[in-house]
Amino acid sequence: MKTGDRIRRRPGEATYERIYALVRQIPAGYVASYGQIAALVGRCTPRMVGYALAALPADSDVPWQRVINAQGKISPRADSQGTARQRQLLEAEGIRFDAQNRVNWRQVRWPGPELDWLLANGFSPEPAWTPENAKS
DNA sequence: CACGTGACAACTC
DNA sequence: AGAGTTGCCACGT
Numbered sequence: 011m012k013t014g015d016r017i018r019r020r021p022g023e024a025t026y027e028r029i030y031a032l033v034r035q036i037p038a039g040y041v042a043s044y045g046q047i048a049a050l051v052g053r054c055t056p057r058m059v060g061y062a063l064a065a066l067p068a069d070s071d072v073p074w075q076r077v078i079n080a081q082g083k084i085s086p087r088a089d090s091q092g093t094a095r096q097r098q099l100l101e102a103e104g105i106r107f108d109a110q111n112r113v114n115w116r117q118v119r120w121p122g123p124e125l126d127w128l129l130a131n132g133f134s135p136e137p138a139w140t141p142e143n144a145k146s
Numbered sequence: 147c148a149c150g151t152g153a154c155a156a157c158t159c
Numbered sequence: 160a161g162a163g164t165t166g167c168c169a170c171g172t
Contacts, residue, residue, distance in 0.1 A: 057168045085167040
């Protein structure tokens, strides 16, 4: 170990790629929060998840629309049309929004990947916390 | 409920 | 090679 090794990450596995790998596991009909993804990735902030998703190319195979904020709402961003598109994609997958434009977390929250998948892909078996849990 | 605070990697010159 | 730019959040008070 040299003095610059703050974060141990596997060679070739950039943080963004790990975020993408995780988001790819979210099945249609479920959504995850930025904080939930961040907790699974480890050494990652919810904001970074947003950064990573914002950097995705349009033709990406990552289901970015399945990640929303802890309030259960679609995060506003620069391109307002993108927000509408995200909602459209989610509704096509069966996600319902209430009058406040929020989803019902208890119904559609992604439980997370299988334990063996986590282990096989170098993720921590137990996420420290999720924002939704921390509040309650 | 509104506000301020915390905290990061990838890309582009 | 290094500095500057960019970008979809959560929490406590």
